[in-house]
Amino acid sequence: MDKHILLKATGQDKGERLDLFLAGKELNLSRSRIQKLIEERKITVNDKKVKSHYKIKGDEKILIEIPPPERLSLEPQDIPLDIIYEDKDLLVVNKPAGMVVHPAGGNYEDTLVNALLFYCKDLSGINGVLRPGIVHRLDKNTSGLLVVAKNDFAHTNLAGQLKDRTLTREYAAFCWGDLPKEKGVVETLIGRSIKDRKMMTVVKQKGREAVTEYEVLERFPLGDFLKIKLKTGRTHQIRVHFLYLNHPIMGDPEYGGRRKHLGMIKESLKAQANQVLKLIDRQALQAKKIGFVHPRTKKYMEFESELPGDMKKLLEFLRYGVHRL
Numbered sequence: 001m002d003k004h005i006l007l008k009a010t011g012q013d014k015g016e017r018l019d020l021f022l023a024g025k026e027l028n029l030s031r032s033r034i035q036k037l038i039e040e041r042k043i044t045v046n047d048k049k050v051k052s053h054y055k056i057k058g059d060e061k062i063l064i065e066i067p068p069p070e071r072l073s074l075e076p077q078d079i080p081l082d083i084i085y086e087d088k089d090l091l092v093v094n095k096p097a098g099m100v101v102h103p104a105g106g107n108y109e110d111t112l113v114n115a116l117l118f119y120c121k122d123l124s125g126i127n128g129v130l131r132p133g134i135v136h137r138l139d140k141n142t143s144g145l146l147v148v149a150k151n152d153f154a155h156t157n158l159a160g161q162l163k164d165r166t167l168t169r170e171y172a173a174f175c176w177g178d179l180p181k182e183k184g185v186v187e188t189l190i191g192r193s194i195k196d197r198k199m200m201t202v203v204k205q206k207g208r209e210a211v212t213e214y215e216v217l218e219r220f221p222l223g224d225f226l227k228i229k230l231k232t233g234r235t236h237q238i239r240v241h242f243l244y245l246n247h248p249i250m251g252d253p254e255y256g257g258r259r260k261h262l263g264m265i266k267e268s269l270k271a272q273a274n275q276v277l278k279l280i281d282r283q284a285l286q287a288k289k290i291g292f293v294h295p296r297t298k299k300y301m302e303f304e305s306e307l308p309g310d311m312k313k314l315l316e317f318l319r320y321g322v323h324r325l
Contacts, residue, residue, distance in 0.1 A: 005064040014058035018045065019063060021056055026214040027064070028126050028156050042067065071177060074108060074130070076118035084303050089154040089296055090147055091120070091133075094305050097282050099142040102131045117150060123148070124155035135159055135235060136167075144171070145310045157295035162233065166292025168291035171238060174314060176257065176273075177246040178262040179216055179224055186212045186241040192235045200236045201231040204243045210234045214240045220318040222265060222273055223250060227288075239283060250276055250314070254281035272322045279317055280310045 003025065011020055019038065023031040035052045037043045042065040046052060082094040086154065093112070095101065100111045108114075108273035116123060116133055123133030127202070133148040135158045149165075161167040189207030193199040209230035218225040228238055239255040242248050246264070248256035258277060265273045291302035300312075 003066040005066070007062040007064070009056045009058055009060045009062060011058040013056045014054050016056045017052065018043075018050060018054040018056060018062075019052040022062070022064070025115075028152075028159065029066075030127065033128060037066070072116060074103060074114060077110065077114040078118050079110065079115035081115050081119055084145065084305065085301075089150055089294070090158070091116075091150065092290065092303050093146050093148055095138055095143060095146055097141050097308065097310070100140045101137040101146070102134050104130070112146075120150060120278065123150060124152050126152050126155045126159070133256070136169075137163055139236065139239075139283070139285075140281035142285045142287060144285075145303055145305050146287070146289040147290060147292060154295045158292060161292050161298075165231055166293070168289065168302070169233070169287060170289035171226075171230070172286045172288040172311070173226045173228055173238065173242075174223055174250040174318070175226060175242050175245075175313070176217060176223045176250055177247045179214070179226075179245065179247055181216075183215045184213070186210075186214070186245065188241065188244065190237060190240055197199075200234070200240050202240060208232075208234055210241065212238060218319075221269055221322050222276060222318060225315060225318070228266055238285060250284040251280040252285075257283060257284075269322070275317065275321070276314065279314050282310075284311055284314055286311055305323045 007025065008234045009021065019031055019034050022029070022034045028197070034043070037051065038052050041049050044050070044063050047063070056240065083091055084094055085092040095112055100107055102113045103111050112134060113134065115131070125132055127134050133145055133150065135149050135155060138144060138146060147158060150159055158167065179312050188202045188210055189204065190210040191203040191207035193201040209232055213229040213231060215227045216224045217227055236255070239249055239252055243255040251257050261313065286307055289302065289304045291300065293300050
């Protein structure tokens with residue numbers, strides 16, 4: 001049976017986009033899910049169909065119809081999972097580089113979700129038919145830790161921590177060149193690139209707030225080893241921000257880590273820079289640590305992963321294999 005929610009907009013809401021207005025409510029719906037419901041006419045304003053960018057006038061009746069979760073048609077697959085922690089409410093999984101988190105764009109096999117469906121009997125349905133249990137995501141070629149919800153209770157709580165920025169996410173990364181400061185904060189707006197809609201970029205307006213903190217752990221002739229903390233979770237945020245700083249993540253095929261880095265490297269080190277690209281064929285980025293308050297016990301939990309093999313080899317090469325010529 002469909003679930004129905006009735007909201008009333010007031011004068012304080014005047015001028016706000018409908019999808020943003022609803023995303024700010026405690027509906028347990030992502031903005032993309034809200035936009036899809038608006039498109040399907042499951043969300044109406046004064047009983048009329050509107051678009052996501054509809055601007056609130058301040059006296060509307062907004063009816064939301066949430067259909068029950070669709071029957072999942074994805075195939076469970078027996079794919080090995082590196083499970084760091086598990087209980088009746090959640091899993092913490094160490095995702096390898098190369099694995100897509102959830103099906104998209106015609107890719108419906110060999111994803112983390114396919115593996116989870118084989119491993120778990122039930123997963124939270126809040127994020128829709130293609131993303132059961134998925135509270136947050138990592139790019140395909142970023143390795144590291146994710147928390148997965150087994151039920152809607154856990155999902156709602158963890159999503160709230162993510163929204164409130166109390167779910168801790170810490171990354172390890174390597175960037176090209178020497179950053180000017182040992183510690184720093186990057187604050188920008190991030191939006192879709194007008195040149196390539198699959199890519200993100202720093203924009204001056206009509207973007208979403210993005211905040212990244214970093215600390216240099218070690219410096220090498222070719223670049224820096226970093227600890228990075230996300231304050232927001234925009235698509236490709238770390239990769240976009242370090243390209244913006246002109247210090248792209250090593251090995252990153254989309255955001256300058258393989259193509260444009262050599263301009264900042266001394267001529268005498270370029271052969272060794274090319275050796276780096278033989279050691280790592282993806283962005284040198286690992287979701288190393290995750291921390292959150294357990295939804296049921298209310299105790300803070302924190303988990304940390306080791307650097308994967310390719311990043312360990314890269315660190316060893318930068319420490320001992322690169323010489324200042």
